[in-house]
Amino acid sequence: MTNVLIWSPEPRGAFELIAKAKELSLTPVVLHIGAGDANAYIQHGASSVLVVDDAKAKDLLAGPVSDALAAAVKETGAKLVFLSGGKRGKEVAPMLGAKLHAGVVTLANKVTNAGGKWTFERMFLGGKTVATEIPTSEVVVATFPGRLFEPLPADAGAKGEVKKFAPALNESRVKVVAKKPRKESGVNLEAATVVVGAGRGFKNKDDLKMAFDLASTMGGQVGCSRPLATDLGWLTDEYWIGLSGKEVKPKVYIAAGISGQIQHTTGIRNSKLIVAINSNKDAPIFKMADYGIVGDLYKVLPALNKAIEKQKGK
Amino acid sequence: MVNIATLVKQSPDVEAVRIDPKSGAPDLSGVGMKVSDYDKNAVEAAVQLKEKNAGSKVFAISLGGAKLEESIKEVLAMGCDEAHLLRDAAFNGADTAEKARLLALAVKKMGNVDLVIAAEESLDSHSAQTGPRVAAELGWPLVSYVSDNLRLEGNVLKAEREVDEGIEEIEVQLPAVITVTEALNTPRLPALMQILQAKNKPQKVLSAADLGAGDVKPVLQRPSSVAPKSERKGIMLPSENPDAAAEELAKVLAKEGVI
Numbered sequence: 001m002t003n004v005l006i007w008s009p010e011p012r013g014a015f016e017l018i019a020k021a022k023e024l025s026l027t028p029v030v031l032h033i034g035a036g037d038a039n040a041y042i043q044h045g046a047s048s049v050l051v052v053d054d055a056k057a058k059d060l061l062a063g064p065v066s067d068a069l070a071a072a073v074k075e076t077g078a079k080l081v082f083l084s085g086g087k088r089g090k091e092v093a094p095m096l097g098a099k100l101h102a103g104v105v106t107l108a109n110k111v112t113n114a115g116g117k118w119t120f121e122r123m124f125l126g127g128k129t130v131a132t133e134i135p136t137s138e139v140v141v142a143t144f145p146g147r148l149f150e151p152l153p154a155d156a157g158a159k160g161e162v163k164k165f166a167p168a169l170n171e172s173r174v175k176v177v178a179k180k181p182r183k184e185s186g187v188n189l190e191a192a193t194v195v196v197g198a199g200r201g202f203k204n205k206d207d208l209k210m211a212f213d214l215a216s217t218m219g220g221q222v223g224c225s226r227p228l229a230t231d232l233g234w235l236t237d238e239y240w241i242g243l244s245g246k247e248v249k250p251k252v253y254i255a256a257g258i259s260g261q262i263q264h265t266t267g268i269r270n271s272k273l274i275v276a277i278n279s280n281k282d283a284p285i286f287k288m289a290d291y292g293i294v295g296d297l298y299k300v301l302p303a304l305n306k307a308i309e310k311q312k313g314k
Numbered sequence: 315m316v317n318i319a320t321l322v323k324q325s326p327d328v329e330a331v332r333i334d335p336k337s338g339a340p341d342l343s344g345v346g347m348k349v350s351d352y353d354k355n356a357v358e359a360a361v362q363l364k365e366k367n368a369g370s371k372v373f374a375i376s377l378g379g380a381k382l383e384e385s386i387k388e389v390l391a392m393g394c395d396e397a398h399l400l401r402d403a404a405f406n407g408a409d410t411a412e413k414a415r416l417l418a419l420a421v422k423k424m425g426n427v428d429l430v431i432a433a434e435e436s437l438d439s440h441s442a443q444t445g446p447r448v449a450a451e452l453g454w455p456l457v458s459y460v461s462d463n464l465r466l467e468g469n470v471l472k473a474e475r476e477v478d479e480g481i482e483e484i485e486v487q488l489p490a491v492i493t494v495t496e497a498l499n500t501p502r503l504p505a506l507m508q509i510l511q512a513k514n515k516p517q518k519v520l521s522a523a524d525l526g527a528g529d530v531k532p533v534l535q536r537p538s539s540v541a542p543k544s545e546r547k548g549i550m551l552p553s554e555n556p557d558a559a560a561e562e563l564a565k566v567l568a569k570e571g572v573i
Contacts, residue, residue: 062456087476088478090442091445091446091456094414094441094443094447095447097411097447097533099450101533103534106441106442106443123440124440124539125340126437126440128333128541129338129339129540129541129542130539130542132537132538132539134534134535134536135534136532136534173487174456174486175485178483179481181481182480182481193572230497240497243434244495262328273570273572275563284329286548289546290546290549291563291566295553303556304563304564307560307561307564311564311565
């Protein structure tokens with residue numbers, strides 16, 4: 001069996017990758033950095049866990065983490081490295097790739113073994129295409145988006161080896177002076193099943209009430225495009241959907257007054273259903289919508305709110 | 315005083331790419347090339363640091379093919395002082411990993427660079443690998459996702475960056491590599507005078523021999539890039555009357571089981 005080395009800054013990400021590794025008939029070995037319950041990985045299906053307890057790695061900076069992973073690849077003979085594709089995984093993977101001279105696949109949505117070659121699919125050209133990527137290096141590194149795979153249920157009786165691992169790490173010159181939480185607004189866009197996205201079609205901050213009313217009727221949340229969160233400052237970063245903002249995966253995404261720049265649409269492409277309301281019939285958003293209405297959102301949104309209330313009453 | 319290299323990628327104008335309805339392949343014919351949008355956030359960051367630290371210089375380094383001289387003028391107009399263009403037939407087979415190695419060689423060859431600034435990812439390939447790989451190739455520390463308060467205090471770079479758990483305030487002694495997000499700044503639109511002046515700024519072309527690049531050995535194949543099969547429905551509802559359109563949409567949403 002082939003070893004796959006797994007790392008995630010939080011346990012859930014590792015559990016997901018362990019489940020996928022087992023489905024691919026690979027032997028999952030988890031690298032765990034810091035304190036916490038390393039046995040949880042065994043209970044979720046890992047064959048073994050390497051525990052790195054080194055002050056140099058405690059801030060999870062990309063330099064020391066990729067050093068530790070490179071050493072763990074040597075230690076275990078792993079041919080694959082799976083990392084969770086959050087911000088930390090995405091900076092660690094290419095550094096590790098450079099250290100191992102390995103090909104790296106970023107945010108793979110699919111992995112298969114085709115004739116002995118590990119073959120991945122990922123979003124390309126702003127979501128317009130899906131690229132197939134095949135690393136040709138001896139070791140293959142890939143990151144995967146969170147919540148792509150479902151963890152295995154915990155098995156309290158599962159057996160596996162948990163051992164200390166103390167590779168020589170280089171101290172990073174990066175100093176983490178302070179850590180602070182993001183501004184809390186109680187918005188959890190990633191988990192929302194309905195998202196009403198507001199864009200430049202709104203003329204005033206107060207008019208956003210139409211989006212909030214609709215979201216409330218539908219049991220959802222409001223999100224926004226870049227200008228509303230940055231230049232205009234009508235909403236906080238927590239509401240920002242797009243490349244540098246949140247990625248949403250609701251059952252339905254309603255884009256209201258959003259033109260559909262790629263910076264925004266990369267954050268909504270995994271929505272199950274996309275509805276676009278825009279006064280410009282040539283807006284790019286209509287090209288990626290399931291349903292479109294060409295019209296003034298100031299008329300359509302209140303009408304839609306009423307119509308949905310009526311529909312729900314049936 | 316600090317010398318800053320910004321990594322700039324020439325990318326097709328992704329918004330203009332059409333999909334061939336039969337093959338699902340992207341049709342790049344007639345699609346213009348431009349500087350990858352996010353790289354402008356990197357250039358803006360570099361130019362702002364230059365403006366606040368007298369005597370500093372900003373270099374744009376780019377690897378690409380024909381018409382690169384034209385695209386790169388955009389960032390020269392924004393305030394880069396010089397362009398270093400990596401061009402050689404030997405680079406044609408370079409993948410993300412090898413491009414990063416070549417960019418790092420260019421930084422080394424320049425010899426005087428204190429800070430490399432790259433975008434988080436590119437407009438067309440979204441690999442998000444160049445910044446971290448260049449840092450590893452140079453053996454310099456990496457600070458990714460700089461999103462606020464970027465500044466220099468002597469030889470120390472300070473900034474806020476976004477990570478999975480929240481915001482980190484960091485400090486790093488130069489030399490270093492940073493990547494920036496769109497949240498950091500709004501790239502300036504150069505004035506006509508700056509656009510005209512950009513034509514006279516130096517552009518140097520560097521070959522494989524100039525860089526001492528050796529053989530290009532890619533580690534990643536990309537055999538295909540096609541439109542996903544699950545296309546959106548693309549149904550336009552009759553829109554003449556907003557009330558009727560809204561009623562129709564509500565019915566459709568009920569049928570789809572989302573309300």
